[in-house]
Amino acid sequence: MPLSGLEIYKLLPKTNCKECGFPTCLAFAMKLAAKQAELTACPYVSEEAKAALAAAAAPPIRLIAISSDGRKIEVGNETVMFRHEKTFYHEPGLLVRVKDTQPLEEFKDTVTKAANYSVERVGMELTVSGFAVENASGDPAVFAERVETVKAIANLPLVLISKNPAALEAAIAKLDGSVPLLYAADEDNWQAMAELAEKHGFPLAVRGEGDLAALANLVEQVKNAGVEDIVLDPGTRSPVDTLISLTQIRRLALKKNFRLLGYPVITFPGEGAASEAEEVALAAQHIAKYAGFIVLDHFDPATMYPLLTLRLNIYTDPQKPIQMEPGIYEFGDPTPESPLLTTTNFSLTYFSVAGEVENAGVPAWLLVCDSEGMSVLTAWAAGNFDAEVIAKMVKQFNVADKISHRKIVIPGLVAVISGELEEELPGWEVLVGPREAVDIPAYLKLWQN
Ligand code: SF4
Numbered sequence: 209m210p211l212s213g214l215e216i217y218k219l220l221p222k223t224n225c226k227e228c229g230f231p232t233c234l235a236f237a238m239k240l241a242a243k244q245a246e247l248t249a250c251p252y253v254s255e256e257a258k259a260a261l262a263a264a265a266a267p268p269i270r271l272i273a274i275s276s277d278g279r280k281i282e283v284g285n286e287t288v289m290f291r292h293e294k295t296f297y298h299e300p301g302l303l304v305r306v307k308d309t310q311p312l313e314e315f316k317d318t319v320t321k322a323a324n325y326s327v328e329r330v331g332m333e334l335t336v337s338g339f340a341v342e343n344a345s346g347d348p349a350v351f352a353e354r355v356e357t358v359k360a361i362a363n364l365p366l367v368l369i370s371k372n373p374a375a376l377e378a379a380i381a382k383l384d385g386s387v388p389l390l391y392a393a394d395e396d397n398w399q400a401m402a403e404l405a406e407k408h409g410f411p412l413a414v415r416g417e418g419d420l421a422a423l424a425n426l427v428e429q430v431k432n433a434g435v436e437d438i439v440l441d442p443g444t445r446s447p448v449d450t451l452i453s454l455t456q457i458r459r460l461a462l463k464k465n466f467r468l469l470g471y472p473v474i475t476f477p478g479e480g481a482a483s484e485a486e487e488v489a490l491a492a493q494h495i496a497k498y499a500g501f502i503v504l505d506h507f508d509p510a511t512m513y514p515l516l517t518l519r520l521n522i523y524t525d526p527q528k529p530i531q532m533e534p535g536i537y538e539f540g541d542p543t544p545e546s547p548l549l550t551t552t553n554f555s556l557t558y559f560s561v562a563g564e565v566e567n568a569g570v571p572a573w574l575l576v577c578d579s580e581g582m583s584v585l586t587a588w589a590a591g592n593f594d595a596e597v598i599a600k601m602v603k604q605f606n607v608a609d610k611i612s613h614r615k616i617v618i619p620g621l622v623a624v625i626s627g628e629l630e631e632e633l634p635g636w637e638v639l640v641g642p643r644e645a646v647d648i649p650a651y652l653k654l655w656q657n
Contacts, residue, residue, distance in 0.1 A: 272284050
């Protein structure tokens with residue numbers, strides 16, 4: 209929990225010597241609290257005060273990263289319980305679990321399909337984040353071979369699952385510069401696991417059995433053994449127990465500054481589900497509250513797509529909608545006679561409209577107005593997509609130089625501005641297009657006729 213200016217002030221020398229560049233210690237403390245000054249500017253801060261201030265400056269949930277060949281999953285560093293309070297920063301990794309007991313061809317097939325899966329949404333490429341390879345056979349050599357197989361196919365970040373430190377060591381030898389998450393230290397093996405994680409500098413998952421106090425004790429032991437990068441598995445699996453434990457962990461970290469649970473969480477929705485559909489529902493719950501790594505037991509494009517979309521939605525800053533660059537966009541080699549449509553620069557709106565203009569197969573121009581990333585009706589209500597704004601965009605992007613006619617199609621939802629827009633654009637005819645993007649192809653075909 210960050211300290212207030214007054215709390216920082218109490219830790220300063222209070223001599224008002226001005227050497228820090230501020231007239232008083234209090235002024236300096238206020239700037240420190242606002243992160244507009246560095247503590248090093250004061251030469252007289254005691255070691256105790258430095259330690260207290262450094263601890264207060266540490267994030268309540270530690271940032272943990274795993275990586276492979278430039279692909280990285282970073283989780284943690286969250287600062288709020290609810291997305292609407294500010295934003296969620298680091299989206300959870302969605303990983304697919306494969307086991308070293310699966311027949312080799314089936315194993316390779318799952319990895320290949322999941323690794324090659326990619327879908328575009330609002331101009332962004334969404335993919336599977338990585339794999340969790342489990343040493344179900346108990347054989348270190350088989351485990352190492354399968355990890356090597358995954359690396360050869362996918363080279364994505366990995367979670368290595370084994371209770372046996374020797375098996376993890378054998379698999380680590382195949383990694384070649386990657387940073388995996390080691391899963392997991394428990395009451396029985398934590399010393400050897402901590403030693404292994406510390407030796408390689410890898411993050412280590414610590415698994416409890418549903419009791420958060422016992423989990424915190426285990427974390428403390430692992431920390432004392434020298435491991436800094438920790439991921440929590442509270443050991444709960446049912447929907448209700450997992451929701452409770454993940455919420456308690458987040459609350460304790462953020463509201464109570466309880467450092468021993470100030471780490472990201474790993475979940476296994478398949479272990480609490482009776483079916484594949486239930487696994488997806490649980491994974492969705494974990495995306496919303498509050499997983500860092502989500503290990504799925506099934507890969508199916510039909511269920512991966514909604515999970516990736518949900519994750520994108522939850523982890524988009526609500527104050528900064530994904531926006532398109534304003535401008536005039538071309539579809540299918542438009543000519544000066546081609547229709548001109550207009551819409552806002554909210555990416556979801558743009559891609560809905562763009563997709564339907566493409567579907568129409570009619571060459572067209574699309575004027576994307578700067579609506580501060582709002583959708584059509586919201587932007588209109590906020591004054592960001594009114595006649596004045598559209599007319600300004602027509603002029604700013606020299607639209608009249610590109611087309612020979614003087615007709616502009618506005619979304620049906622803002623039909624009410626057509627008269628005003630004709631006043632703003634003398635000599636232009638304003639046409640009211642469909643209310644829904646899905647009706648654009650039929651509308652454009654009429655235009656063609
Ligand atoms: Fe206070 Fe330190 Fe600034 Fe001097 S240098 S005014 S002691 S904060």
